[in-house]
Amino acid sequence: SQELEQSPQSLIVQEGKNLTINCTSSKTLYGLYWYKQKYGEGLIFLMMLQKGGEEKSHEKITAKLDEKKQQSSLHITASQPSHAGIYLCGADMSGAQKLVFGQGTRLTINP
């Protein structure tokens, strides 16, 4: 079983619509990291959350970490074609500079 579960695994939304991706762990996390990946390419850092209840935003993307530090969500407002890609959450579960990743969410934006 996955230490970190992402949902949904794939998402198709119409351009302009809002969407949310979730990431859940059974353990309390030291930190939660969101990355975006274009198919077959490297990971691009989006946001890092370390404190319970923390929320960060960058442009139209907002990420939150719950108070228990076991669940995070990534919300995109008014989606655009440039948002298409694979979104990965990575969790620091040990404080040892090592990330465990979810299986990813493939996001498609339809015009």
Place this chain on the structure above:
Amino acid sequence: DAGVTQSPTHLIKTRGQQVTLRCSPKSGHDTVSWYQQALGQGPQFIFQYYEEEERQRGNFPDRFSGHQFPNYSSELNVNALLLGDSALYLCASSPAGVWYGYTFGSGTRLTVV
């Protein structure tokens, strides 16, 4: 400022062969981690190098080995390649001390036939 550089970008090898992948970390970073990403999956941690030593290792067999050089660059070696080793291999670098996550390279796509 160059980020993390990996070479080669693509590689095709035959089952049983050996392969070496290379990584130059981002300027100012001294810790290098390697990940394997199978198609449709999230990356899995292979190992991490700091001060030319393997600091921690994931659940990968001894066929996977690595090295870090004094200039912080790193190599990943895989012996006796299996078909299941086909994947995108990602190198990630980070500075020692306060950690704000990794900077990833673009990866090396390894295909074993």
